Amino acid sequence: MRSRNSPASAAASGKDEGAYWKAVKAGDFVSLRDAEAFDLELAAGKDAGSDYAVGEVRSFILRGREDGARLGEYRFIELTKDGTGPLYLTLAELEGAFELRLYFIPEGLRCGTRDELIDSGNTWLFLPPPDPEDFKSCDLEYAPYPDVPEVEETDSESGQPRSRKLLYSPAGSGKSLYGEAADTRAAAIITEYAAEAPPGEDPPSNPLLLVLEEGWMRGGSQPEEGGYLTILLGKTMRPGDIEHFPA
Amino acid sequence: MINARTRILAAALAAALALLPAASAFARGGFKGGGFKSAPSLRSIGSLRSIGGTRSLSGWGSAVKPALKASPFASSTPRLGGISGSRASVSRQRGLFDSARRNGTLFSSKSEASAAFKSSYAKDYATTFAAEPPVRPSYIPNSAVIGGRNVNIVYNQALGGYGYLHPGLGTWILFDALSDAAIDNAMYDRGYYWGGTPVYVSHRPSFLSLAFGVLVLLLVASAIARAVRRRKWQE
Numbered sequence: 001m002r003s004r005n006s007p008a009s010a011a012a013s014g015k016d017e018g019a020y021w022k023a024v025k026a027g028d029f030v031s032l033r034d035a036e037a038f039d040l041e042l043a044a045g046k047d048a049g050s051d052y053a054v055g056e057v058r059s060f061i062l063r064g065r066e067d068g069a070r071l072g073e074y075r076f077i078e079l080t081k082d083g084t085g086p087l088y089l090t091l092a093e094l095e096g097a098f099e100l101r102l103y104f105i106p107e108g109l110r111c112g113t114r115d116e117l118i119d120s121g122n123t124w125l126f127l128p129p130p131d132p133e134d135f136k137s138c139d140l141e142y143a144p145y146p147d148v149p150e151v152e153e154t155d156s157e158s159g160q161p162r163s164r165k166l167l168y169s170p171a172g173s174g175k176s177l178y179g180e181a182a183d184t185r186a187a188a189i190i191t192e193y194a195a196e197a198p199p200g201e202d203p204p205s206n207p208l209l210l211v212l213e214e215g216w217m218r219g220g221s222q223p224e225e226g227g228y229l230t231i232l233l234g235k236t237m238r239p240g241d242i243e244h245f246p247a
Numbered sequence: 248m249i250n251a252r253t254r255i256l257a258a259a260l261a262a263a264l265a266l267l268p269a270a271s272a273f274a275r276g277g278f279k280g281g282g283f284k285s286a287p288s289l290r291s292i293g294s295l296r297s298i299g300g301t302r303s304l305s306g307w308g309s310a311v312k313p314a315l316k317a318s319p320f321a322s323s324t325p326r327l328g329g330i331s332g333s334r335a336s337v338s339r340q341r342g343l344f345d346s347a348r349r350n351g352t353l354f355s356s357k358s359e360a361s362a363a364f365k366s367s368y369a370k371d372y373a374t375t376f377a378a379e380p381p382v383r384p385s386y387i388p389n390s391a392v393i394g395g396r397n398v399n400i401v402y403n404q405a406l407g408g409y410g411y412l413h414p415g416l417g418t419w420i421l422f423d424a425l426s427d428a429a430i431d432n433a434m435y436d437r438g439y440y441w442g443g444t445p446v447y448v449s450h451r452p453s454f455l456s457l458a459f460g461v462l463v464l465l466l467v468a469s470a471i472a473r474a475v476r477r478r479k480w481q482e
Contacts, residue, residue, distance in 0.1 A: 036333070036334055037334075040334060040335055043335070058343055076343060078341075084337055085337030085338050085339040085340070086337070086339075086341060087334065087337065088343075102334075104334055104337045104338070105337065105338040105340050105342050106330040106331040106332065106336070106337070106338060107330065107331040107336040107337065107338050108329055108330035108331055108338075109330050109338065110340065111340050111342040111343075115296070118296055119296075123306065123307050123308075124306065124307065124308055125308060126307060126308055127307060127308055127309075127310055128306075128307035128308075134296075135296050136296065137296055142308070143307065143308020143309055143310065144308070144309070144310055144312075145308055145309040145310070145311070145312055145313060146308040147306050147307065147308050147309065148330070149329055149330050150329040150330070151329065151330055151331075151332035152329045152330065152331050152332055152333075152336070153332040153333055154333065154335075163329045165316075167312075167313065167315040169312065184354070196315065198315050198316060199315070204332055205332060205333055206332055206333065206334070212342075212343055214343070230342035230343040231342075232342070233330075233332065
């Protein structure tokens with residue numbers, strides 16, 4: 001039987017502070033109250049809001065490439081619910097500023113090493129090598145404008161499902177962030193993009209694309225198969241749209 | 248005047264130089280062992296990728312911002328390779344919580360992985376038996392490299408298990424199925440992964456091997472030139 005403490009207002013409970021979200025730990029509960037959560041619950045015929053259990057929390061320390069100074073931290077908080085794939089409430093903290101985001105691994109994308117992605121035809125994330133007939137996955141560079149496959153959503157006016165091509169451009173500083181996983185100390189790269197819709201069309205509901213590559217560098221050199229990639233879609237979240245219930 | 252011998256020698260040298268770029272294409276050093284990786288396979292060691300026969304869900308990315316065109320309203324049937332853009336359809340992959348982490352078998356170093364593996368599975372890799380088993384355990388190889396020399400691993404009744412005659416010590420040693428050399432495959436089979444210093448295996452041809460190749464070509468060219476000269480003399 002889980003216990004629930006009463007949620008407090010965002011200001012009073014310190015939701016505007018990164019420290020509040022850093023306290024979220026495995027075993028806690030989180031309730032999402034953004035518009036997409038409401039739409040999903042209404043479509044499913046249930047009460048408004050979505051309740052999730054907090055699974056693992058993984059933190060990635062970001063550092064400057066020149067001096068190794070700590071720049072910030074990305075904390076991925078796994079949210080689980082029976083019968084659905086996990087979501088990742090993410091605290092993105094960089095140079096003193098933080099942002100809350102909600103990510104998920106979309107159906108149709110796979111996670112894996114660079115070799116596994118390339119072998120399964122997922123070349124869209126990388127720039128073409130000088131010779132497509134002769135290259136190593138670890139040598140590929142992330143494309144500033146990845147050729148992301150068509151994104152399937154529900155048209156807001158008609159309510160019908162649709163597929164469309166979105167343009168993803170570099171987000172944030174426009175450069176990849178380097179660091180390491182706090183638990184395994186594996187070298188990590190975080191590359192971020194933001195999508196824009198074609199002219200005259202609604203913006204995408206989850207415009208953020210984040211690529212997390214772990215283990216891309218080992219012992220000072222790059223393994224041929226590349227690091228392990230997790231590709232996430234998501235959006236920014238207002239702290240007030242998330243309720244946290246400590247266990 | 249350029250005679251036939253000179254032409255042949257020049258052609259041989261040109262052929263040797265033409266081979267150098269191809270040699271360098273295969274000369275990329277690779278990493279063997281260690282690291283977060285899937286079960287070992289020949290493809291993952293020293294192999295190069297070719298996209299020619301691979302189905303691509305879409306093309307490569309671009310360094311230049313492409314033009315964004317309005318998309319026509321699509322039917323409910325998605326195109327092959329589309330991805331869900333909504334939380335209504337979320338993959339069950341755990342991605343950054345991959346199976347190795349979920350199973351508690353992902354470690355930051357091989358030594359940590361080995362220690363954890365041995366504490367869990369040492370009993371499954373026993374090499375001591377009161378009597379020789381009717382079937383040799385699969386994890387005990389027929390031979391192993393000890394002290395740089397290949398030795399046979401055999402059951403020794405006096406030893407009480409499988410062992411080998413140490414090439415340097417001249418004594419029988421009980422075989423350790425979880426030694427550094429033997430443990431890798433056992434860990435891979437059980438889904439153990441680790442990050443750490445890889446063992447660099449150079450696939451780059453050395454200067455000596457290149458020089459030897461050129462020498463062989465020159466000798467062949469010289470032999471051909473002698474044969475041509477002899478034939479002309481006979482004519």
